[in-house]
Amino acid sequence: MQQYNQVKAKYPGVLLLFRVGDFYETFGEDAIKASGILGIVLTKRANGSASHVELAGFPHHSLDTYLPKLVRAGQRVAICDQLEDPKMTKTIVKRGVTEVVTPGVAYSDHLLRHTSNNYLAALHFGKNATGVAFLDISTGEFLAAEGDNAYIDKLLQSFKPSEVIFQRKKGKDFLQLFGDGFYTYFLDDWVFGEDYAREALLNHFNTHSLKGFGIDGLENCITAAGACLHYIRENQHTTIPHISSLARIAEEKYVWLDRFTIRNLELVSSQAEGAKTLRDVLDDTCTPMGARMLTRWILMPLKGREALEERLRIVEYFCRDEQLRSGLRNCVKQIGDLERLISKIALQKASPREVAQLGRDLQAVDEIIRICRESDYAELRQAGEELDPCKALVEKISRELHPDAPAQLNKGNVIASGVSEELDELRTISHGGKDYLVKLQRAESERTGISSLKVSFNNVFGYYLEVTHAHKDKVPPEWIRKQTLVNAERYITPELKEYEEKILGAEEKIMQLESRLFAELLQGITGFIKPVQKNAGLVSRLDVLLGFACLAIKNNYVVPEITDENLIEISEGRHPVIEQTLDPGEEYIPNDIRLNAEEEQVLIITGPNMAGKSAILRQTGLIVLMSQIGSFVPARRAKIGLVDKIFTRVGASDNLSSGESTFMVEMNETASILNNISERSLILLDEIGRGTSTYDGISIAWSIAEYIHNHPSARARTLFATHYHELNEMAAGLPRVRNYNVSIREVGNKVIFLRKLVPGGSEHSFGIHVARMAGMPQLILERANEILRRLEKERSSGNSLKNGIGRATAKENYQLSMFSLDDPVLISIRDSLRDLDVNSLTPVDALLKLDTICKLLND
Numbered sequence: 001m002q003q004y005n006q007v008k009a010k011y012p013g014v015l016l017l018f019r020v021g022d023f024y025e026t027f028g029e030d031a032i033k034a035s036g037i038l039g040i041v042l043t044k045r046a047n048g049s050a051s052h053v054e055l056a057g058f059p060h061h062s063l064d065t066y067l068p069k070l071v072r073a074g075q076r077v078a079i080c081d082q083l084e085d086p087k088m089t090k091t092i093v094k095r096g097v098t099e100v101v102t103p104g105v106a107y108s109d110h111l112l113r114h115t116s117n118n119y120l121a122a123l124h125f126g127k128n129a130t131g132v133a134f135l136d137i138s139t140g141e142f143l144a145a146e147g148d149n150a151y152i153d154k155l156l157q158s159f160k161p162s163e164v165i166f167q168r169k170k171g172k173d174f175l176q177l178f179g180d181g182f183y184t185y186f187l188d189d190w191v192f193g194e195d196y197a198r199e200a201l202l203n204h205f206n207t208h209s210l211k212g213f214g215i216d217g218l219e220n221c222i223t224a225a226g227a228c229l230h231y232i233r234e235n236q237h238t239t240i241p242h243i244s245s246l247a248r249i250a251e252e253k254y255v256w257l258d259r260f261t262i263r264n265l266e267l268v269s270s271q272a273e274g275a276k277t278l279r280d281v282l283d284d285t286c287t288p289m290g291a292r293m294l295t296r297w298i299l300m301p302l303k304g305r306e307a308l309e310e311r312l313r314i315v316e317y318f319c320r321d322e323q324l325r326s327g328l329r330n331c332v333k334q335i336g337d338l339e340r341l342i343s344k345i346a347l348q349k350a351s352p353r354e355v356a357q358l359g360r361d362l363q364a365v366d367e368i369i370r371i372c373r374e375s376d377y378a379e380l381r382q383a384g385e386e387l388d389p390c391k392a393l394v395e396k397i398s399r400e401l402h403p404d405a406p407a408q409l410n411k412g413n414v415i416a417s418g419v420s421e422e423l424d425e426l427r428t429i430s431h432g433g434k435d436y437l438v439k440l441q442r443a444e445s446e447r448t449g450i451s452s453l454k455v456s457f458n459n460v461f462g463y464y465l466e467v468t469h470a471h472k473d474k475v476p477p478e479w480i481r482k483q484t485l486v487n488a489e490r491y492i493t494p495e496l497k498e499y500e501e502k503i504l505g506a507e508e509k510i511m512q513l514e515s516r517l518f519a520e521l522l523q524g525i526t527g528f529i530k531p532v533q534k535n536a537g538l539v540s541r542l543d544v545l546l547g548f549a550c551l552a553i554k555n556n557y558v559v560p561e562i563t564d565e566n567l568i569e570i571s572e573g574r575h576p577v578i579e580q581t582l583d584p585g586e587e588y589i590p591n592d593i594r595l596n597a598e599e600e601q602v603l604i605i606t607g608p609n610m611a612g613k614s615a616i617l618r619q620t621g622l623i624v625l626m627s628q629i630g631s632f633v634p635a636r637r638a639k640i641g642l643v644d645k646i647f648t649r650v651g652a653s654d655n656l657s658s659g660e661s662t663f664m665v666e667m668n669e670t671a672s673i674l675n676n677i678s679e680r681s682l683i684l685l686d687e688i689g690r691g692t693s694t695y696d697g698i699s700i701a702w703s704i705a706e707y708i709h710n711h712p713s714a715r716a717r718t719l720f721a722t723h724y725h726e727l728n729e730m731a732a733g734l735p736r737v738r739n740y741n742v743s744i745r746e747v748g749n750k751v752i753f754l755r756k757l758v759p760g761g762s763e764h765s766f767g768i769h770v771a772r773m774a775g776m777p778q779l780i781l782e783r784a785n786e787i788l789r790r791l792e793k794e795r796s797s798g799n800s801l802k803n804g805i806g807r808a809t810a811k812e813n814y815q816l817s818m819f820s821l822d823d824p825v826l827i828s829i830r831d832s833l834r835d836l837d838v839n840s841l842t843p844v845d846a847l848l849k850l851d852t853i854c855k856l857l858n859d
């Protein structure tokens with residue numbers, strides 16, 4: 001316990017798994033926590049003079065099962081191992097922490113999601129800007145940036161780090177700026193010193209300056225990156241050669257998507273649990289690393305035309321050439337998670353079977369190289385040149401690794417024969433022990449002429465030679481007599497003892513030797529980290545682009561035409577996610593959208609509830625975004641003028657958890673757009689203004705649309721969906737505003753949704769029709785219709801809306817309180833009263849009626 005307490009003191013706030021023999025044990029508070037999280041038994045044991053200490057543990061081989069549960073429950077876990085073989089020491093075995101696992105610093109397959117990165121983020125709040133760095137120890141990616149807090153917020157939303165570290169005293173600032181959706185951890189202030197950070201980076205990368213990484217001079221960026229390195233070192237990850245480079249996130253390269261847009265367009269997570277996201281629909285990749293790259297692409301669409309057109313061209317080749325596509329896809333399929341595999345090797349945590357997989361992955365890469373080089377397409381030939389078959393590495397693995405390498409190191413057959421003479425000999429001894437003894441027996445028998453010589457074994461003195469008394473004289477002098485029996489004597493020889501030692505220790509030695517040789521093999525592979533990482537990147541890219549091609553064929557997407565003109569022209573566009581989730585038999589109705597800075601800059605889209613206004617807005621945003629990640633798009637034709645920012649705002653989204661009123665949230669979100677509009681922005685506003693009273697709402701919506709239209713320096717392409725058909729009047733005064741509506745057909749009392757966007761405004765909202773579809777009580781519907789008719793009449797006669805509502809409701813409120821109930825008894829009472837002619841009713845009839853009503857009520 002003394003030793004435990006010493007280790008524990010070094011890792012405050014960390015749950016310590018303390019290896020004791022075959023178990024990992026937890027004590028005290030840790031044990032109470034662990035037993036609660038893991039559902040393992042909590043016991044108590046005597047603790048010297050102290051009364052008792054709580055104890056909970058699990059077998060060491062279950063670490064992979066229990067560790068992820070602890071980390072997912074938000075624990076930081078230190079693994080304290082035995083650092084020496086207990087057999088080799090007579091005192092207490094040496095122990096030390098070999099690894100601290102936290103949500104943001106993990107590499108185990110059991111802890112990671114295959115399709116997403118697991119970033120640790122470090123933030124540094126500087127004087128003029130904030131620096132941020134993202135590090136995924138499981139893949140080696142290391143990125144940094146600096147900017148204002150809106151930019152940092154956007155990056156945090158895109159990268160979704162599993163853990164964010166920053167200065168101890170900045171907790172409140174962080175919460176205010178970025179919300180409570182992150183797992184956070186504080187470090188001491190001194191870690192965030194620029195000089196310290198620079199030094200750490202220079203040492204790690206072994207360079208003289210940070211210029212090559214594009215962050216020289218960006219002091220906050222450097223500080224944040226340095227803090228990341230410091231933190232993972234502190235967590236005992238000291239062998240990290242796979243973190244081989246640091247890249248600045250080039251803000252100017254990527255389309256700006258802020259947190260609301262990422263959320264509203266449901267790019268990677270959906271608002272309704274289990275609903276599909278764009279990522280789900282676009283993911284037709286074959287490898288986890290491809291899936292992760294796709295996520296990054298979706299969150300960071302490109303602004304550069306050239307890079308996009310290159311991606312689109314490659315997808316086009318793949319669409320055209322079935323043989324090429326399936327040939328490459330078969331190879332890519334064979335490659336597993338090369339990116340995480342090479343990281344594990346760098347961290348010296350890979351298993352023998354994983355190294356064998358690396359060999360196979362590289363052979364598949366070699367095949368990809370062959371296909372690319374033979375292809376007719378320049379871009380693919382280029383990729384073929386850039387890929388590195390790492391022949392020397394493949395040879396090294398096949399030469400040194402056993403062909404049936406196991407998943408665990410201590411199972412034997414890790415290293416191939418022919419690598420180490422000592423190992424081969426040990427294996428011969430272990431496998432062929434008997435053969436050796438037979439040989440030895442024969443040789444000694446011939447040498448000495450003792451024909452009945454026998455080699456045997458007992459537990460007292462191990463292997464011995466047995467000679468019957470008849471041959472006693474022939475025993476050579478160097479044999480040592482150990483035992484005399486009635487008719488025989490037993491001897492040992494130095495050779496036999498030497499062999500005995502070998503045979504008995506062979507298994508153990510094999511394990512030790514294989515561990516050493518395997519560690520050397522892993523070490524040897526570290527020299528190939530960079531080319532393997534490059535291969536992983538190129539294969540992931542091919543994987544995503546092949547996936548795009550397969551999707552394009554499967555879902556009937558077309559190649560978008562990318563242009564620098566400030567326009568968007570989509571014919572027969574569809575919503576990529578809704579069209580995949582419609583019930584069988586339903587078909588998505590395509591729609592055309594034309595937006596351009598010259599004539600049709602702001603489209604006001606009205607239409608009844610449920611008509612499909614939001615779907616049109618979102619599908620436009622998604623089609624633009626898909627084009628700008630290099631994917632084909634769900635449309636018959638699409639011409640996309642490059643966009644540099646996509647803003648999406650939805651009116652009155654609920655944000656109760658943050659304690660702000662919905663309207664306040666709506667206005668906050670909208671304000672941030674209006675302050676950031678650029679010439680190439682695409683703005684999608686969905687019922688902005690609906691979170692307040694009708695008049696306020698209309699006024700705000702109107703002035704926002706007007707502001708966007710009249711912006712002096714930017715003609716941002718804008719779609720504005722609204723229920724306020726009053727906004728249609730704007731088109732008369734503003735030349736680049738156009739009215740559209742999503743059409744419906746009224747048949748009798750019913751509404752049929754045609755889901756077609758057509759020019760022109762609309763007259764009313766049909767909210768009551770939707771209420772009927774939702775099963776609202778008939779009485780309410782009738783009453784609502786009545787009020788609506790009155791309001792519309794009064795409005796057209798020039799009365800104010802406010803007066804209208806006041807007058808319409810004041811008188812009838814009393815009756816409503818009774819008849820708005822949807823009770824069948826009340827309905828029949830009402831009906832019977834309604835038909836009465838009070839003027840001709842006799843007093844007796846009136847009494848009889850009253851009696852009927854009382855009976856109805858009493859039944």
Ligand SMILES: Nc1ncnc2c1ncn2[C@@H]1O[C@H](COP(=O)(O)OP(=O)(O)OP(=O)(O)O)[C@@H](O)[C@H]1O
Pocket residue numbers: 578587588589590607608609610611612613614615616755
């Ligand atoms: N073009 C379409 N083809 C087929 N189904 C569609 C289409 N557009 C929308 N839908 C379906 O109609 C539903 C309602 O669409 P949407 O949410 O866009 O309506 P809305 O006009 O924005 O309604 P509200 O004003 O009530 O928010 C969608 O969930 C979708 O399932």
